[in-house]
Amino acid sequence: MILDKKPLKFVSIVLFLILCGANIYAQKPKKQAEPVVKKTLTDSLKKKSDSDSTKSKSMKSYAELLKKATTVNGLFKVHQVESDYYFEVPLNLMNKDFLLVNKISSVPLALNESGLNKGMNFENKVIRFSRNKLAGTVWVKTIVPQVESVKGDAITRSVNDNFTGSVIESFKIEAYSPDSSAVVIKMNKVFDGTEKSFNDVFTDIGLGTAPKTSLSAIERIKSFPQNIVVRALLSTRVTEGQNSIPISVSVTTNLLLLPETPMKPRFSDDRVGFFDTPRWYFSDKQHKMEVRKLITRWRLEPKPEDRARYLKGELVEPVKPIVFYIDPSTPPQWRKEIIAGVVDWQKAFEQAGFKNAILAKEVTDTADYDGDDIRYSEITYAASPKSNAMGPAVVDPRSGEILESDVIWWHNVMTSLQYWMRVQTGVIDKEARGNKLSDARMGHAIRFVSSHEIGHTLGLKHNMSASASYPVDSLRSPSFTNRMGGTASSIMDYARFNYVAQPEDKVTNITPQIGVYDKYAIAWGYRWLDVEDAHDELPTLSRWIKAHANDPMYRFGQQQSSLNIVDPRSQSEDLGDDAVKASRYGLANLKRLIPQIAKWSAADGEDYYQAGKLYMAALGQWQTYAEHVAGNIGGYYLENTVSGDGKNTYTPVPVAIQKQSLNYLKEEVFNMPDWLFNKALLSKTFPVKDTPYGPFEYGPYNLRREFQYGLLYSLVGEERLLRMLEMELLQGKEKVFTASELLKEIRTTVFTKTTKGLKLSITDRLLQQNYIDVLLVSTDKMLEKVTKKTLKDDTTMNLPAGCDLGIEKEIPNFAPSSDVSTASALKTIYVSSMSRTSDVAAAKRGELVQILSLLEKYKYTGDEGTKGHYQDLILRIRQSLKMN
Structure with a gap:
């Protein structure tokens, strides 16, 4: 996707933004062994226990360390002692896969002007905590789980040795929980700008500077059953030539425990346009490594009791539907149309066998709501002069499962919509001529942009050949445009409004809509198949494509x-x-x-x-x-x-x-x-x-x-x-x-x-x-x-x-x-x-x-x-x- 490149007022920053989705191109490797440390004679005489062998009189007791703490329960217990924050990490979560997700939560004017806004995801990584007993520390490794091998094959030993994780951080164990089932570590340094191991925001957004720790701090931490949410204010100063300006950015980091059993992946096919993530397979029987790509999609599965009906062709509700929340900052007059743009995809999911699969809701109680919390997929409304929108997703790189998505909706997107309508359809639509269009006409256009961006959050790429599937003269036909809807076979094209229709044609259906290709692509990507392995799906997936191979309506470009x-x-x-x-x-x-x-x-x-x-x-x-x-x-x-x-x-x-x-x-x-x-x-x-x-x-x-x-x-x-x-x-x-x-x-x-x-x-x-x-x-x-x-x-x-x-x-x-x-x-x-x-x-x-x-x-x-x-x-x- 090509963006309007606009410099900061005082600082030359080019903010490049990704193909409608924040993806981690990574998959799951085998569990790594803990570091092997040679024991001394003294060590061997020490009492064996599950507790750290470096426990000493110098380590504070749990009660003493946390006697003044305010504690929040959740994935980890989070203890706050004045300005210090401690995580109580259970030992049974060591070496488990966590996804670290970093998002922008607030920006100053200079960054706003360059297109950086609240809700944008700038860095994700998979991490694992591991305990080093002898050193009395907890290590954090980042891994790229892109590789899979057959359990028991000889080559699996080589896979484990050649795709190891890298240590990015170490924390001193400050105390053990009273029952020795968890360790307590102080987390300030990875969130307050002291260290860049968990997030390096100023490098990632292109400033190339480091946080000033004296002007940076943790603002709050929340803990929930599956994730922890940390918000911090990070400050820096950017100098170019004679100009120097302060920059402060609020960053929200989610630490999410990934599912113990990843979603069954689906292999991509270049003839259907899904975002994807790479996967390498090794086995002893191969003559060469198998290279695949996994499509990114939500985990939609029929409930166990409904699977027989589903396989007979009945519509059933998924175990967990896709839910988007409307940012409370969204002007009230646009909420209904944005919601409609989301729900319009329901007809596509019905082709995949699911009813009530995708919903959109307004936030009625904002007390416990945080749009940066990875539990919520949000359509975020950004007050900005930028005229754009985007639909990134947070993905489990082990399977391609979309865990959460956010549509970033820049306020000035309406500027582009207005000019499109005036230039492309003003001569055939009297309501699309003025400097300010009616709320009804603008709302109709907002609905189409909402649907387009939601398509990206569902895993769909742009399909730029969809507009070429309609004969030009058919776009001048009221009956054809009413029957087919819109201006192309896919809303994922940049088909815009119908500039082909002439005044005498009396065409009224002139706005892009969800089309034939979109329903087909969602069915291809989301229909549940009762097989054990992704390889077993390939014949069926190919057959679905072959059924429409010669129809331009279904072509992906x-x-x-x-x-x-x-x-x-x-x-x-x-x-x-x-x-x-x-x-x-x-x-x-x-x-x-x-x-x-x-x-x-x-x-x-x-x-x-x-x-x-x-x-x-x-x-x-x-x-x-x-x-x-x-x-x-x-x-x-x-x-x-x-x-x-x-x-x-x-x-x-x-x-x-x-x-x-x-x-x-x-x-x-x-x-x-x-x-x-x-x-x-x-x-x-x-x-x-x-x-x-x-x-x-x-x-x-x-x-x-x-x-x-x-x-x-x-x-x-x-x-x-x-x-x-x-x-x-x-x-x-x-x-x-x-x-x-x-x-x-x-x-x-x-x-x-x-x-x-x-x-x-x-x-x-x-x-x-x-x-x-x-x-x-x-x-x-x-x-x-x-x-x-x-x-x-x-x-x-x-x-x-x-x-x-x-x-x-x-x-x-x-x-x-x-x-x-x-x-x-x-x-x-x-x-x-x-x-x-x-x-x-x-x-x-x-x-x-x-x-x-x-x-x-x-x-x-x-x-x-x-x-x-x-x-x-x-x-x-x-x-x-x-x-x-």
């Missing part, structure tokens, strides 16, 4: 980097199965919208700030349509294929579609339409974009140049051209649209007036300047010496990813950054290794030479402005190619 689209069917914010046709319908509505912007956005006596903002959003929508179309050129249809399904994994986009797409770009990008720059509107306002420094008003010529430049740069990007070379090599140049054909088509169009000896307008010159600069910059970049990245270069913050809900696009830069991969596991085509030695570099430099020859031939044609323009281009090319 992975999210791709927006900077390098390979499969044009899996793009963000697109609609329908034909990007060119859908974009032309979208343009028709934009053409109707732009002349109305001032009227819709500025009532009598109001300024035109809102009009400028809406205008920028409309231009961003135009850009989005062009990007969707460009995705076809040099594109491949990618499939997660298996033997026997009759499908190809890699299929080049048909030549006719690629050429049709290029024609669209010639019309809409090479010659940007004048209606985009409506003179009546521009006399009132320029396009406006909010920045950390206030609103910026962009000149129309500047925007025209930058939008066009960014799209041209993408069109001749090295990854695209390299893929086209791959196609030519594999398919033969007669069957594909080649890179040389693309470059020739662009050159011919860009210099049409030049070859006719005509004078050039400002926009004609702009196009030629942009295209030549794109070739110069991209060629120089390709020929730069490649340096290896270090591990540190690729390290990003361990925060969950938010959904890309911002409608305002970044204005393209003159030197676009390199591709940003959203996930290493994406199916893609890697082509960029050693690109400087490829035909792409030769082709681009060859284009520059041909253009130079053309300019030399026509440099004395046209008016004075045109001649000066040609001389400038000739000098630029010669200088770049180092030609005398």
